[in-house]
Amino acid sequence: MLTSLRHLENHIIQPRLENLFSRSRWRERYKERVDSYPDVRIFCDAPEDRFCQACELHRYCKYTVVLSGKLYDTNTMEIDDFMSHDKQRLKVGIVCRNRTEVYHKLKHFKYKLYQDCCTVMKDDGFQDEPLKDRVDRVFSQLEEDGWIRKVKWN
Numbered sequence: 594m595l596t597s598l599r600h601l602e603n604h605i606i607q608p609r610l611e612n613l614f615s616r617s618r619w620r621e622r623y624k625e626r627v628d629s630y631p632d633v634r635i636f637c638d639a640p641e642d643r644f645c646q647a648c649e650l651h652r653y654c655k656y657t658v659v660l661s662g663k664l665y666d667t668n669t670m671e672i673d674d675f676m677s678h679d680k681q682r683l684k685v686g687i688v689c690r691n692r693t694e695v696y697h698k699l700k701h702f703k704y705k706l707y708q709d710c711c712t713v714m715k716d717d718g719f720q721d722e723p724l725k726d727r728v729d730r731v732f733s734q735l736e737e738d739g740w741i742r743k744v745k746w747n
Contacts, residue, residue: 599668602703613696618648619689624696626681631704632662633697635690645686647693652686658693670707713740 614624623646627633640655647658660681664673685693713731722730 598670598703598707606699606702610696610699613692613699617689617692618650619692620647620649623647623683626660626683627693627697628700629664630660630662630681631665631701632660633693634659634661635694638684641684643684645689646683647685647689650686652689654684654686656685656687656690658683658685658690665704667704670704709740 636657636659638655638657640653643652643654644650645652645654658681660683661679664675665671666673713735714727
């Protein structure tokens, strides 16, 4: 499963992430923060005339980006409990807010998909079945339940 996810990331996700970042004025530090935290919430606040914490340009900033969640290894998908309750709050403008939302979804898509697949396979209840049969049965079941469509649009 990890090999398939790595292929997806290298050939589909990563080129799009690089394109998004190259077209933005984000500072490297902001990108690293978005890359590091698997959860994001974005709130609309009282507008402030200030420097955007993503691009560091003077903007009309009315969004707060809250980055949180446990860090994880992007190769093994193992969770790192170091600073597990850390949160970053950043004030950004509308353009950086929109880019953050799209970039974050793409960046952490592989991890979220991996977590969902692991949950489905653990809750399966047929541990002794041959792997190929189990994967085929679970995939068919997920397809019938509409899980793939749900994951695609979340």
